[in-house]
Amino acid sequence: MTDTSLTDLSWDDFDEHRDPRPVENQFDAVVERAVSRRGFLGGALAFGSGAAVFGSGLLSSTSMSQAATAKFNFAPVDVATDFEIHVPAGFKSEVLVRWGDALWSDAEGAYSAETGVSLDVSDKVFGENTDGMELFEVDGREVIAVNSEYVNPKINLPAASEGMAKSADEVALLKNLQGVTVMEIANDGQGYKVVVDSPYNRRITHETEMTIGGPLAGHDLVKTKADPTGTKVRGTMNNCGSGKTLWGTYLTCEENFNGYFGATGEMPEGEGYIRYGIGGQGRYAYEIFDPRYDISNEPNEPHRHGFITEIDPSDPTSTPVKRTALGRFKHENAEMVHASDGRIVVYLGDDERGEYLYRYVSTNSWTEGASPEGLLDDGTLYVAKFNDDLSGEWLPLTPQTTGMDAAEILAFTRMAASAAGGTTMDRPEWVAVNPLRAEAYVALTNNKNRGVKPNAGGDDTAPNGPNPRDTNNYGQIVRWRPTGENHAADSFAWDLYVMAGNPTVYDNAYGGSDNVNDGNMFNSPDGMAFSSDGLLWIQTDGNYKNEGDFAGMGNNQMLVGDPETGEIIRFMTVPYGAEVTGLCWSLDKTVAFVGVQHPGGSWPDGAGKPRSSVVSVWREDGAAFG
Ligand code: FEO
Ligand code: CA
Ligand code: CA
Ligand code: CA
Secondary structure, three states: OOOHHHHHOOHHHHHHHHOOOOOOOOOOOOOHHHHHHHHHHOOOOOEOOOOOOOOOOOOOOOOHHHHHHOOOOOOOOOOOOOOOOEOOOOEEEEEEEEOOOEOOHHHOOOEEOOOEEOHHHOOOEOOOOEEEEEEEEEOOEEEEEEEEOOOOHHHHOOHHHOOOOOOHHHHHHHHHOOEEEEEEEEEOOOOEEEOOOOOOOEEEOOOOEEEEEOOOOOOHHHOOOOOOOOOEEEOOOOEEEEEEOOOOOEEEEEOOHHHHOEOOOOOOOOHHHHHOOOOOOOOOOHHHHOHHHEOOOOOOHHHHOOOEEEEOOOOOOOOOEEEHHHOOOOEEEEEEEEOOOOEEEEEEEEOOEOOOEEEEEEEEEOOOOOOOOOOOOOEEEEEEEEOOOOEEEEEEOOHHHHOOOHHHHHHOHHHHHHHHOOOOOEOEEEEEEOOOOOOEEEEEOOEOOOOOOOOOOOOOOOOEOOEOOOOEOOOEEEEEEEHHHOOOOOEEEEEEEEEOOOOOOOOOHHHOEOOOOOOOOOOOEEEEEEOOOOOEEEEEOOOOOOOHHHOOOOOOEEEEEOOOOOOEEEEEEOOOOOEEEEEEEOOOOOEEEEEEEOOOOOOOOOOOOOOOEEEEEEEOOOOOOO
């Protein structure tokens, strides 16, 4: 018997199902404890409605009353609780592409409001649950690469299946609606449209053949019956955030891959399965109909997922490559930056409660126009350690620091980070690098288990500097500046850019930092990207019930932050039920493309099933704003 209720769970609740937290916990601490732990800031960091300035640490001492000097050129939008998109006065939005829309003309009309998409055309349409998105200039054209994080079986499968695949064909359908879409877009004067039948259009699914690249290629840990060489793998699963290399390729980031695997027989033993939440019943019954996903049959198949995969959007015949040197965990995004010493740095978050923030540094340097060969295969992974005195270090993951060999470090990166002594974090989501100065930001979305239970490896998760609140349901954004303005340096200074909270409910740490007020409050920051003008765009994936601790926050939203003043204002709200995820701009920066994932109701069609979509947002006066 399969438990069909599993497909109703969010991905983090799925983790919780496999590893429940204790009914009683030994860490119950009062809220004020989080505030007292901020003592190293000299008392200057205020929470709630207090009058103190959010100005120590890296923020300038500019008070919020001077925020009128901020660079925003629009008026903020109000909270919303409806099934619409709202953008500021003077802006417009329109749906660019919906789940089920055809990428090739032979799939036109593939989508039915009653039955969704049929198997025969399911790899020729835009995938479901749009997420990490990047835009590329290819031969003078605009090409978007965007992943589809997961599927909603209850939307895609016949009602009789009750949300759990009941046949190999149903599994095949679910596989095809996830993965990655590459699509050309063009502005015909009436707005951007997908170019149907473009030679650049491509679908990558859970069956697309890929290469295992980097140090794990050919290693025993990634050999299977189907691939005794350990060099070829099919599919990229549960891709969440994304990245863009300096040489114009797309990085897609495998997040909750663990949920696709199950055991129909005996579970293989190993700490690695436990740490990554692999075992038991899979989320979609893949393991029942495809032995590749049955770990009692293929114990190494899960070791071939959980990586950053590189895709060349300019060549639809190219083979994607899993870059194992960037480690295996529940990757959020991959933010690449060219360090001042010439090396390539990639910042990487692991989105699970109490897991870590990572950095990859290439061994060799790169100059623009040079071949990137080897840059993502030969380098060192580091885990972040944040000290309470606002300093931090990148701890290298090496055999010396972890007691593991080089291959184990990449296959079981979480265990290496624990051994090295990284700082447990409140679910690291996207990292964004400021284009105007050597500075990076990470969204720590929330962590209801902070101070309540250890992470899956048993590491303590008591409140710490960048994660100061027990039972943190709101989240925060932490930023750091590398020593010597060199992203490859091994130390940094950090501070909290914002602590989300609800100042209308709490006048303590849960009321948020001083740059949070009743006009901009939000919870669970997730997606982030900088625009070229140095503004930080923040997307939320949080509680949208608008009640209790979340009263007054309304639907999920996209906000804009000014790194200089700390001011944050609300730019956009999305339909009830949806999260906002994925953001890129047209080449001329006049149009932003924004992902709307798992909307509620019948958005955007107004009838039938809800459809995850990408929307275009532009200024009515046609001016650039990215
Ligand atoms: Fe799929 Fe971490 O968001
Ligand atoms: Ca996300
Ligand atoms: Ca999230
Ligand atoms: Ca999501």
